[in-house]
Amino acid sequence: MPKAVYLHIPFCDYICHYCDFNKVFMKGQPVEEYLDHMAVEMKNTVKKFPYDHIETIFIGGGTPTALSASQLDVLLESVNDTFHPGSHIEYTVEANPGSVDEEKLSVLKNAGVNRLSIGAQAFQNDLLKRLGRGHDEQEVVEIVKLAQRMGFDNLSLDLMFGLPDQTMDMFRESIERTIQLDIPHVSSYSLQVEKKTVFYNLFRKDQLPLPTQEEEADMFELLISKLEKAGLQQYEISNFARPGFESKHNMMYWKNEHYYGVGAGAHSYMNGVRRINAGPLKKYIQLVDENGFPYTEENELTTAEKMEEEMFMGLRMKKGVSVERFQEKFNIPLMTVFGSQIDQLHDKGLINLNKGNISLTEKGLFLGNEVFSEFLGVVEE
Structure with missing residues (x-):
């Protein structure tokens, strides 16, 4: 919810x-x-x-x-x-x-x-x-x-x-x-x-x-x-x-929680579906009048997409991604899914592995986009 x-x-x-x-x-x-x-x-x-x-x-x-x-x-x-x-x-x-x-x-x-x-x-x-x-x-x-x-x-x-x-x-x-x-x-x-x-x-x-x-x-x-x-x-x-x-x-x-998005051009994430509202005011008003909702796009995320988002959103936070929370959300160990990418990034000095969290190093903070891209397109459905 x-x-x-x-x-x-x-x-x-x-x-x-x-x-x-x-x-x-x-x-x-x-x-x-x-x-x-x-x-x-x-x-x-x-x-x-x-x-x-x-x-x-x-x-x-x-x-x-x-x-x-x-x-x-x-x-x-x-x-x-x-x-x-x-x-x-x-x-x-x-x-x-x-x-x-x-x-x-x-x-x-x-x-x-x-x-x-x-x-x-x-x-x-x-x-x-x-x-x-x-x-x-x-x-x-x-x-x-x-x-x-x-x-x-x-x-x-x-x-x-x-x-x-x-x-x-x-x-x-x-x-x-x-x-x-x-x-x-x-x-x-x-x-x-x-x-x-x-x-x-x-x-x-x-x-x-x-x-x-x-x-x-x-x-x-x-x-x-x-x-x-x-x-x-x-x-x-x-x-x-x-x-x-x-x-x-x-x-x-950053924790990839669900949220409402209300208004023209707003994005929302509800029940595993990302939705985008109409941006132009006339279109927004028209869709609300006709349908009660102003959605122009609805994208139900796959499990793979949710896992990827969990990583590149969570790694923005200084404390990083919780290994335990990942397991609870997806019922699979984080290292089983992204172990190869994490090991490579760790070898480059871009991420830390400690206290049950995966987080960016000081060097990684300056190269965040390079780190995030490593988790895209990895998981097969």
């Missing part, structure tokens, strides 16, 4: 130059109609795929805080009526600097939201402009301090590295500014140039001056060092937290 809920709000006040997520400009969109259809999808989904208890809720986008305070209230009322979150669950909303004020934060807090994921990305105004972000560095500071004053103590900040014309000194400054804000959780990813983005078009024209792979690796090494010295431990390749502030929601993905 699903223990986690992801809800997608595709509306944005601006479109970032690197973003390939499902999103649309807010202006002129049928926002209220969309929220109504999300409520219908929620009700239909839990009726068809019941849950026992929900442990995490995450509202992402897009930009959820692009909604007005009254629209946020409508959304959160639907969520709470459907999933009945208790005070013990992790309840996260993505919040962008520049689109949040005290009124919206009050709506979130009154609805039970207890964690904010803040999209800072950088602390240099020129770089933020280059990314197409709609805020400046001061607005990052302001939203963090406002949220802290209002009692949000579980905050996460997003930082990016490997950006166009980004230097080591710039990234060092962003890390240090983050540490100064007393943030208990940081997510930091290197830039991936994706199709259908402004950056992709510039990249194809050779007009995107990116750091070298060596410089990017140095940035990642600096990130790990400075955050761990500040008490934020790396618990997943790209995520760092003080003890007790790890993202429970993302852990559901």
Whole structure:
């Protein structure tokens, strides 16, 4: 049964130059109609795929805080009526600097939201402009301090590295500014140039001056060092937290648990089937009206696919994949399935074998994709 809920709000006040997520400009969109259809999808989904208890809720986008305070209230009322979150669950909303004020934060807090994921990305105004972000560095500071004053103590900040014309000194400054804000959780990813983005078009024209792979690796090494010295431990390749502030929601993905996905373009994993919702708003609304569900793809995973996912998702976590848990889930020893690959990776110094877990070494953290690919297409049905 699903223990986690992801809800997608595709509306944005601006479109970032690197973003390939499902999103649309807010202006002129049928926002209220969309929220109504999300409520219908929620009700239909839990009726068809019941849950026992929900442990995490995450509202992402897009930009959820692009909604007005009254629209946020409508959304959160639907969520709470459907999933009945208790005070013990992790309840996260993505919040962008520049689109949040005290009124919206009050709506979130009154609805039970207890964690904010803040999209800072950088602390240099020129770089933020280059990314197409709609805020400046001061607005990052302001939203963090406002949220802290209002009692949000579980905050996460997003930082990016490997950006166009980004230097080591710039990234060092962003890390240090983050540490100064007393943030208990940081997510930091290197830039991936994706199709259908402004950056992709510039990249194809050779007009995107990116750091070298060596410089990017140095940035990642600096990130790990400075955050761990500040008490934020790396618990997943790209995520760092003080003890007790790890993202429970993302852990559901990395542990390959089942979860609901609600909204345009959302993905879900229920009863061993991965589903993808229609992305375009009109199509999403039409399918919910016609079928009660907006699915455009349904893929029932084979046992082999589940095993592969267990490895390359689980190895993202610092503690790695549990040998005992693998045996419990698949009724076969992990080494019987992937022993050859594990031995080879261990010989290369990329994975550890200890304490009943298979995990990445320090070297393996920098070569994660190389490790993960070794577990694909191995198991025969």
